[in-house]
Amino acid sequence: MVASAVFILDLKGKVLISRNYRGDIPMTAVEKFMPLVLQAEEEEQTPTPIVSTEDGINFLYIRHSNLYLLAMTKKNSDAATILLFLHKLVEVFIEYFKELEEESIRDNFVIIYELLDEMMDFGYPQTTESKILQEYITQESYKLETQARPPMAVTNAVSWRSEGIKYRKNEVFLDVVESVNLLVNANGNVLRSEILGAVKMKCYLSGMPDVRLGLNDKVLFESTGRTASKGKAIEMEDVKFHQCVRLSRFESDRTISFIPPDGEFELMSYRLNTQVKPLIWCEAVIESHSGSRIEYMIKAKAQFKKRSTANNVEIIVPVPEDADTPKFKASIGYAQYAPEKNAIVWKIKQFPGGKEFTMRAHFGLPSVKNEDPDKRPPISVKFEIPYFTTSGIQVRYLKVVDKSGYQAFPWVRYITQNGDYFLRLPEAVKSSKLGGL
């Protein structure tokens, strides 16, 4: 495990703030970090997130906006834990300061020191729940009448929720968000498709409520001998739960039961590998005319039920870096040339299910050819489909039980959106069959 020290650096490698946890490595050793990164860059390699000096100091780091968050150790430490802890730091700092950047570090150095002291001890991560931390480490501590005390939750078995929370109206909001990852090769074959789902909760519940969530989980249905009466049951490949969920309970009878943290959190995430029809399908024909101009025809089709609609669709088609004088014709929405991305961005506000649209684009190419080999990034698509999940997951019930016996109101929303959604571009054809614009 163990990190010897944690640093936040700017992109030039200047230390903005640091905390020494073990004192076994001189803090000046951090000066060796940037040269390692620069050396890797000089050799035209991207440095790995873990680098080491010849005298055996290991640096583990992540980047956030224009900062490095860095931990160093001389031992065979738990790399996964350290990297994850650095991400947790970012998360907590953002909860505290909204943004994490050079400026906010400078403005909040006192509280950052306090947080670093509380979140890690002797290199071992301790309390990293920002909700709980906020109960006894606050920016306004000088206003407090009485001295802060460690909340019970810090050492409780329920380390994510404090006691004595009260709401006048007890409500729970559930968002089921599915991101579709897709990779299609140039011949139109689907190489990969997976669904990454997440159940996000906003809990406004009083007391210490025990919550149970019921899903149309196929494994559960099968084990209880129930046949899914209406709608299908879904088979989740892998499920990950927030630490509030009783994992052994889930393992034994697939019940999702928990005492939720207060406010917003991600209850669970799941993954499905089942092949689904790509929701938005794109076909591209590219035609280049003796290197002087290039034409694109993009056909996009919404392959989901007619009663659903995809919103804010963006189809991003990369074009050669040296393309100029763009001309477009789209059957719906509007297409734009985005030179900073070297791409056409075709925006469609509403894309109803079952519909098909086309867009044609025309570019001039300079007579002097670019020597570099053509970059061929894939087409990427962004979209959101509300009231719809690709997997068919359904929340069957959400039961809230608290000692005081109040009534809670659950609200459920479903949405499907793009994840890493890529369709590789075919090569340009040389002959002219498309016709002009």
Added chain:
Amino acid sequence: MAARAQKFFSTTKKGENFELKAELNSEYKEKRKEAVKKVIANMTIGKDVSSLFADVVKNMQTEDLELKKLVYLYLINYARTQPELVILAVNTFVKDTDDVNPLIRALAIRTMGLLRVERIVDYLLEPLKKGLRDEDPYVRKTAALCVAKLFDLSPAIAMDNGLVAIVQEMLSDRNPMVIANAVAALAEISGASVKKDVFVVNNTILTKLLAAINECTEWGQICILNSLATYRPNDAREAREIVERVMPRLQHANASVVMNAVKVLMVYLNYVNDEDTTKQIIRKLAPPLVTLLSSEPELQYVALRNINLILQKRPDVLNQEMRVFFTKYNDPPYVKYEKLEVIIKLASDKNVDQVLSELKEYANEVDVDFVRKSVRAIGRCAVKIDSAAEKCINVLLDLIKTKVNYVVQEAIIVIKDIFRKYPQRYEGIIPALCENLDTLDEPEAKASLIWIIGEYADRIENADELLEHFLEGFKDENALVQLQLVSAAVKLFLKKPGSAQEIVQRVLNMATQQNDNPDIRDRAYIYWRLLSSNPQAAKAVVLAEKPPIEADTATVSESLLDELIQNIATLASVYHKSPSLLGGTAVDVSAVRGETTLEMDAEEPEVDARSVAQQVNAAVGGGIENLLDLDFGGPITTATPTSGGAGLTPQKSNIDDLLGLMDSGPGPSTPPYGTPTASGGFGGFNFGSSLGGGSGPSFSFPKTSLLTSADAQGLELQGTFSRKNGQPYLELTFGNRSGAPMSDFAIQFNVNSFGVAPAAALQVPSPLGPGATVDVSLPLNTSGGVQRMEPVNLLQIAVKNNVGVYYFSISIPIHVLFGNDGGAGAFGSRWGDFALSSQQFTIQGLGGVQDLAGKLRRNGVVVAQQPNPTTFQVTAQTINGEFVVAELNISSGSGVAVTAKAKNADLIPLFQQSLEGILRS
């Protein structure tokens, strides 16, 4: 807040500390607090504010929690620079540990433990003991870790005052967080102690850990999973039980909890001996491993490095999941490279079509490095999957047609490997390769094509013309290309003696007369002589059948693999290097106890950076080093080496070896095997005689003379090796027999079989007066360069002083290199491994052996089992991971019959020598 804080960083005028001093002593509370904030702000931007120590500490006693925290923070940073002033703070600390607010009690304990000043340790003991039994779990969990801090500072004090014992009791605490931190503290202490008996998980503790794992925070779960991974279950039933309890952790959102659970399951797979459970575990492992690929890229990287290991151990875990490792366009390069490695691991004749079409796609990307690796991967698939070789060749030919320069070059390099693996199968494509002759400008690609031409000279009609093409620029070529040209020309001549006479003459002429590179010159001379004296012999040498090459998918050795599986998620598993190479030295508690002179808090240990270079990232590539290149950081005196020019022998004299190395590409290459150096004239050890001495903790051979005053201009040197607390040492006696004082001693080791190198700089009192003698103990480690020596345990060492540089060689007895952990747990599986070399020998004339187990133990040989009173099954493991297992039978006479097994057969005779010495000691 923003506006308030801004001003802390603004002032930079002179005498600032002077002003701050005044403000720190102000009569107004608010002003003092602002001043402390300014001090901390200055500390943050790296200004030295240590001179304000006394003034800052005065503000420590306050009701204001924020102010107190700031002062504590200041103390952590500057305590070590002002150890004599820290005593000022102790009183407040002790008082704070009695505060009514648990936050303050814990804060005081946490901070005191970080001051790392030994003189306050005594004051810390009582408050710490109280903290360990505090009513508030927040204080207890903080105190538990503080014991680990104290142990780090002063192991003896932590052990002797019963603090560690209290932490051991805390494993039964009713609070799960306290248990988790107690586990962390004990594991840390145990890992740092030599005996490793501080934290032994037994049945009772196991039950508690399994209960706590459901209740404590995610980070606490990781600590507990870690300790479960080191527990050895008593039987398969217990193993299954633990597996059942750990399995739910795979569903945790915290990727590190998941990886550590995977570690436990991978380890326990060895103990669950029924097929159903094994299958069940393996089935359960796949989905979480795949999900890790949706985490942050840095964690994906760690996961992929570990998946690589897991697949080596259990190739069937992910065989249905190949597609998830296809790279995404927006993956960072380091993730792409690792995915590529995993794809090759998963490639089989069933999915190879998919793999190839994907790799071909990658070969069209923009990242040149990635493209090269992808092309290489196609070649590796061909070498790995026999039935796919043809398809791979076709893909490579397609890629060559793209004429993209670096793609073509890389393709030719891998085609050379395919030719080596499947000789005489694909020579039909040679013309297509030769068309690209002119575009090649990288040495490796050129050398590869030349090798192909030489190898197939009899099938290529215009082979002589093709070689001719390269000859014009011979002088300017890279050595790699020149070597290949020499060999290819000779091959051509042997195959087509008529037409190639002129070419071979020219090449040999150029290589011998116009060339300064000894490698090339020597090879040319050898060939020349062979050709002129015995062409038949030349044929036998040059055209000899080459050993087959293997797919390079196994990147670590079997024994290292087991060790790395045990360390999943750690740095070792990311580097694929043994954890013993990653620092963290062990402290022998029993030896340290009572020795008050031990200065653990002194300063950062001053070690010679060069000699402890961990070389974690750099695979040992070899390279031609010799003793004359030793860099002592100053001009080297031109004294001729006393033991002849052994170091000058070129290490690579066989081109086929070279080509064998080339195919491994960027992956770790096998250490180049040097030609045997004649060691007859060296003053090595004779193990057979004078084995009397060597009492004390570990057995050592008596010192022998390494340099005589006649050899070394008055310097007399004797030495032997010893093993103290599991670390090897070189014991040297320096004698000055000259008339003048000697100074500036330094030592350097040549690369050797075990990578033995000094772990610290040589500490010889300087000057060493005439007639003076001094004993020096030099700690060693195994972080040096690796090259096979003959005999295997030979070390070539150079010692320097102000007079000159002197060379000697000495054999290192193997037991000196044994670590303390012989790997007793692995005895069973190792003993049963048929792939090991096995040898039997008898040690005679012992006349009864007393305390056999103890003797062995002190020398790093662990008795794993003792099936009957006269049979000992032992195991030992060198600190770089080589192991020996053996069975000792004490016969009724006075001899011991030994059967020894090792992966590396060379170790057995060494083990025999050491064992003989140990038993006779």
